[in-house]
Amino acid sequence: MSANLIPILWQATLQTLYMVAMSTLIGTLIGGPLGVFLATSRRGELLSAPWLNTTLGLVVNAARSTPFIILVVAIIPFTRLIAGTSIGTTAAIVPLTIAAAPFIARLIETAIREVDAGLIEAARAMGATPGQIVRKVLIPEAMPGIILGLTLAVVSLIGYSAMVGAVGGEGLGDLGIRYGYQRFMPEVMLAVVVILIVLVQLVQSAGEWIAARFDKRAPRNRGR
């Protein structure tokens, strides 16, 4: 591999990290509250709103069942509205976020549903408002599960980000296709794959480490 490819790989890695970080961040800002609401709004639950729960559930399912590459193309007008352009790395953040938000919502919903109903009852018996129960009980208790869910979301987004080359979003996936496939440079393809493997490993390990820091459910190892 010639030395002048190194800056190109570095550039592409930074673009991938930028797209994944931004879409995770915005996706969590949208998907987080949505997940909390989905987890607590069925009939008879804390924020009981069965109709809204069903409706939002349908929207989330619809978004999640659309193949990502079709989503990317289908929302080009919307992307242009938000980002001012439908081409480029920043524009690619729009479809990535729209794919991430419902996914993150479901992951957070699942984590929150895992919290023992007895804790909600105890908090209600203390005179807690629904908002206090969410802030002081549900989210802190679900934190290890939420962190692992976000880790899964980041790993998936690294994969998705490779597909946004189709609309001119750059990054590692796009580099692999353009140089590795279209210009017959298999060493670039290999380098891209290796970088992606390393990224995913780092994200997964970091996520597990942070989740373990939050997890007080098992007695801590008090070894050496």
Place this chain on the structure above:
Amino acid sequence: MTGPAISFQGVTRRYPQKGDSDVVALHDIWLDVPQGAITGIIGRSGAGKSTLLRMVNGLERPSAGKVIVNERDVGAASDASLRRIRREVGMIFQHFNLLASRTVAENIALPLEIAGEDRARIAPRIAELIERVGLTAQAGRYPAELSGGQKQRVGIARALATGPRVLLSDEATSALDPDTTRQVLELLQRINRELGLTILLITHEMAVVRDICSHVAVIEGGRIVETGETYEVFSKPAHPTTRSFLTGVTGVAVPQFVAGQMQDTPQGPEAQAVTQITFIGSHATDPMLARLTAERGISINILAGAIEEIGTKPFGSLIVALPAARLEESRRFLEEHGLLTEVLGYVG
């Protein structure tokens, strides 16, 4: 205040079923829970005791009737006033319901944070509560690092944090071993005494009632079938459910080899009457059986027996075999001296 701490007035709870008749969990409950006492509600699972307990802090609402707590109608309270009432009513749970993500001290702080207490006021209050339940060394630990008994102590400290006047206990010792159960019950008794706290507990174990409750209500199929001072109910149980709960708790049961051959009527002149004798209060220490033998020449065969304390009063139960021919004379003698007798059956 002189009235009862908690008053159930004709409380009924129905659960509507789709296309079916309603399930009635509680049926016209009338019960006064006295101030500053420990009252036990005993019943089997599904009897409705859990629903009844949850009426006190509005986790369940009555379909009909009133629940009055500290002179306020809980069933009719708005959400906001219900939250205020809940801060005056602590609750502990069978499975403790502690937050795994918070340390002991942070768990105890939770109700104070919820009540909007100043951070500066919370710290000294927690230190005081932790000391009261004897967990000072564990303050920084997480629930997963504690034993069951320690977890329940945290639960008790948490329930006391907002300075409630009433403590509700939902099977608080049912998940604990006998030793730990005794320690937790002693702690409840101590806070009842020291803080003048009214405690209402539900249990399926008569031993819990015997050990700490001054008053008891027996619930069966959503109805209160017997109620009164523990001591009275133990000495003269009127309802079959109460009797079945008492078996094993008063430490006496007819031994198997006798029970196997027991009959409803005496057979022949040598027949023996199997009789349960209950000793109350000061009589528990009197040698009445020895006097029966000495003064009347009636020989008595003791089959089983125990003496224990119920609400600090001695309470004894004996199962004896008496000659059936002299049964009436013996019963009259014993009852004249304040003992209770009951014929369980006859053996040849």
